[in-house]
Amino acid sequence: MSRVLIEPADYTTCLPAVRKALELFPQDMAGKKVLIKPNVLRIAKPEEGVVTHPALLQAVVRAVEDYKPASIVVGDNPGLFNYGDNERCFEQSGLMEAAQGYYQNIGTDSVQMDFDPELLPRVGVSKAVLDADVVISLPKFKTHGLTVITGAIKNSYGILPGGLKAKLHKASKTPERFQETIVDVFRLRVPDLFIMDAVVGMEGNGPASPDLRDIGRILAADNAVAMDAVMASMMGLDPGRLRSLHKARDLGLGDFDPQGIEIIGDLVRIPDFKLPPLGGEDHMANADIQEMMRSKAGLKPRADPELCTGCGECIEHCPVSALEMGEDNIPEVDADTCITCFCCQELCPEKAMSLQ
Template structure:
């Protein structure tokens, strides 16, 4: 039976939570090379809740040193390539470069081609460090995602891919279902040995780069990443049959997707009032998302003219070439695959998922941090 830990944490005392994680899930760290894979979506301040917080990375590095790791590396492949400022620039902006110190590595610097079981991408280029590490520890962010519903352990492995492959994957998949299958097949190339989720400051609403945050004050962890994802979905209020990455991964034998077969230590109650992405609409009057309706059509991105600075990053990085810009970006609905790369990479918050009001402002933007009850 898979086990998952849910423990209280703040960014000031997160070392206590990390100590508890390693006590619950001991790893043979001594003498090993360990790769930490945070979620570094793009350049963003830690307080924006877009990326894994540097306090967690710093705490895990310190713990691994105490346990005798021979080498610790910290790396990811942020989106956007050169247009978004590059790998190191993303790490510096998020505070993760300073937190990682000498352990920072550019995962995109060296890669190898490996086979997958996915018919759309039968081979992929993957960062060499992912395969060479003796132990892989995934450090995802507890947040929603407009395409997949949520982003956690399985989705975090998408960062294994350097270069423009992530955009190519979105275009080849074309639908949320096929994209979920592709994510699982990438995850299967190198399954993490431990997953530690930064749920201290969570993201709700139309993630993965939404301004609507929820101070949850939790760390979720386990050695079965699929089980961790299943628990995160339960906490958010996403029903099992809508968490496609969990379903596919469990069918592939990559982990446990049945809540009844997961031993949980901690508070398993769904988060009251946690806002799901627009296409996952809550219908439980108690706010616990016991019943969820799902719109199979992902929303198109919309653009706030008041926030857009005309940098053209979204146009240049759109893998489907669905955007043009004449003052404010416009989306071609026939070409858009709803990958939301434009939202992920927009540094001014001008890209939103959903409709605009008559003044050209997004109707679903709520810049706030909600406190857990």
């Protein structure tokens, strides 16, 4: 039976919660190489709720130091193309300071691994991830317009450096296939421990939504499927409606059945939690809902002229060059080229992109 800790906390009391997590899910870290991977989607201030909060990262670093590992690396590959952007994301989010000198740009050195011949035969994985004896993943409690939730499993998508993430978006073609792809990436190097920032969560059309919720919790588990199942339940979403969890269970990575998960703490459903469009309605046995999910691929990005500053980030990072600057310095999409990968929505610093 898997266990998931749900511990009351705020950003001033992260350290006791983290130490409790390490006591419940002990890791052999003495003299070992430890990698700590926060969720660093893009450049964002801590109060935006887009990235793992610096307070949690700092608490994890301090707690891990007590175990006297041989080395500590803090790193992630944000959803940008240029490796140099990694530092900017960490610095401007406050995560560089929180890393306490252990930050490393893990996007500059990768190892090729066999993947899926139908998508990409081989993918590069950050060498620092594969070299680590212990990997601690720090996901954020968030929704996601394409995968419904972005939790423990989705956080491992950041082990892929640079533009490779966008290439897999493109190769996956449909939302359903992409939900399976993130599981295939996750199993390339399954983390040993998950400590989730659920102090402030995100609802609505994440992973960069302005809609935040005060939850006041830190979650911990040594099984990602169980953690994501609990996270979904807290959102008011039946975990069985998530294709990613079905895929993970089929691969023997864990189970989302509530009867097989021991909750340490109190699992309380968040009232009126806003899920993304079709939030969780990917029910495996419902043909009508499956068709609705397929139609989601027909959504195309549109910039809100009231929010867009014409910075061009969406154009620069579109993996298929489907966006170009139009009239009034507002990006416009070529509907025939767009693959609905959601990269523009994820990376827009002004949250000006929506899918319509």
